[in-house]
Amino acid sequence: MTSLEEVARRAEVSAATASRALSGRGRLSDATRARVQRAAADLGYVASAAASSLATGRTRSIGVLVPLVDQWFFAQVLDGIATRLAPLGYDITLYNATDDPAQRRHLFRTSLRRGRVDAVIVLSLAMSAEETDELRALGLPIIGLGTPILELATLRVDDVAVGRAATEHLLGLGHRRIAHIGPAYPRDAGGDIPTLRHRGFVAALADAGVESAGFARADFTIEGGHRAAHELLSRSERPTAIFAASDELAFGAVFAARELGQEVPRDLSVIGVDGHDLSGFFALTTIEQFPHAQGMAAADAALAAVGEDVTAPAPALPFELVVRASTAPPT
Amino acid sequence: MTSLEEVARRAEVSAATASRALSGRGRLSDATRARVQRAAADLGYVASAAASSLATGRTRSIGVLVPLVDQWFFAQVLDGIATRLAPLGYDITLYNATDDPAQRRHLFRTSLRRGRVDAVIVLSLAMSAEETDELRALGLPIIGLGTPILELATLRVDDVAVGRAATEHLLGLGHRRIAHIGPAYPRDAGGDIPTLRHRGFVAALADAGVESAGFARADFTIEGGHRAAHELLSRSERPTAIFAASDELAFGAVFAARELGQEVPRDLSVIGVDGHDLSGFFALTTIEQFPHAQGMAAADAALAAVGEDVTAPAPALPFELVVRASTAPPT
């Protein structure tokens, strides 16, 4: 690859001047600037990332820490992040947080500390207290998004309000036997996302003076929703509506209902959370939370934190009830 | 962050010796090595990526070029790549190829040329001839996976065989009115994936002396499959079976059939390709192609190409027919 030196030689200036001409920092005559830019273009010059970051201490790269399993949400958010980063010339370094303890230790203790990024965006990742500390010790801006860890969540949706909105939609349709599916540990005092959504569910029911028709724990997967819904729907007093803490859980519930010969929404109303790509095909009523826009917001927050001229987004992320055919009044 | 200098000082050796002790290159006494390693551990030293890559010309990072829209396949493959890269201490730099011409130009002309990666893996990406040239001009090992561009595909599934296997499965069940859905342009002499699968479809039918019951073009999306299947199923002589070039296309076909009051597999058999996460829930018969393993293979190919002690994978990727309830003999 061409070096600055070669560009400078071709433009008949020093490397220092060539650097200034290309970066736009420092004043120099329009003529030389033009000459250097021409030379750079002719030679197809692109500055070496390693050399500039060694010299400036800035990498122009943002780290994104994700559990790659969470495919849908993560792909959306990542695309949103890339959308904002690309125009400013920032790259994405992707760090995959698996469940493997050794790999995870290496990630937090080594990979992240190589100085490869200017900031890190943490996506929907549960972390130990130690890991959170190690993240902080990086001395880099950390942007949390969809993280159960409240202290890290720079940007968040009001998940209590989400739980409330979903439940109130069902109440508004006339349902009185409403169950909830999600990864929450209801006894938990914690502020993680599933628990907050569950709390919204409980609060809405309490306000309406309606009793819960049950709660079944399930991870954020279709399988989880499937199993949990099976359990709820085979009880003697089964619910007429289910609020699932995610769309994938809701899909699982729809599959379960179908298997049990129950029709949605005639026999069972189902509402999810996310605005998953497939929710339209399942005709699923959901609380859309715009993950693509969330990614853009996270990127903006990161860029603002590293000093780019970008206005930092508001920390509160929007959500919106989208009504489709999976919810209807009970029959 | 701590520098090598500080480690050297603490271990009472020169920076050169400290570097050798930590890298394992060059011979030095066990005692000093131990002393240095201890010092490094005490200080939590991690070498600066920028400095080492400037000094060695190696970045220990692999670029992955993807269209982020292809969520499912891409997340699987990426996870496979990360699985192999992490243990060897390689990072992933993610490059998102959008449809925006300006962004794309910047990606190929600038981002990729910053010298940030030692090799690049190109995932399921259609590129112009110019872009392919620019990739080659990088002077880096390029590993193509699921790329329509044959010259770039270091690793590939035999897609003609895939098309054949799917079609023969349907023929074997007794179907004689089999249609195909996919992104192929059948008149094309090209060797891109959809066209190869279509070719397998045609060949299998020809071998069996059976006439095609139609082909409907559709991109690799659920929507596409939905629309295409609608078209095929509303013809006067409608097919009894559909071979969809991907599982998502197949899901769309299943939704379409359902809307038209046709039951799968009683009125229509559907087979896809991929082994998508959701295929189990749709009870979809499919040609599984193990994308996670594909990612691992791509990573191995990249690592071998940059000189790591990894055995390069065989270029031919396996696939396997998985029979579920969406296919049955015609009634």
Place this chain on the structure above:
DNA sequence: CTGAAAGCGCTTACAG
């Protein structure tokens, strides 16, 4: 076995 020195390719005070 170990150290001094040069070099990787930029950037940026410091002079002029």
Place this chain on the structure above:
DNA sequence: CTGAAAGCGCTTACAG
């Protein structure tokens, strides 16, 4: 406005 020089933090021949 422009250049010479130092420095970013490593690595690696080259000596000894």
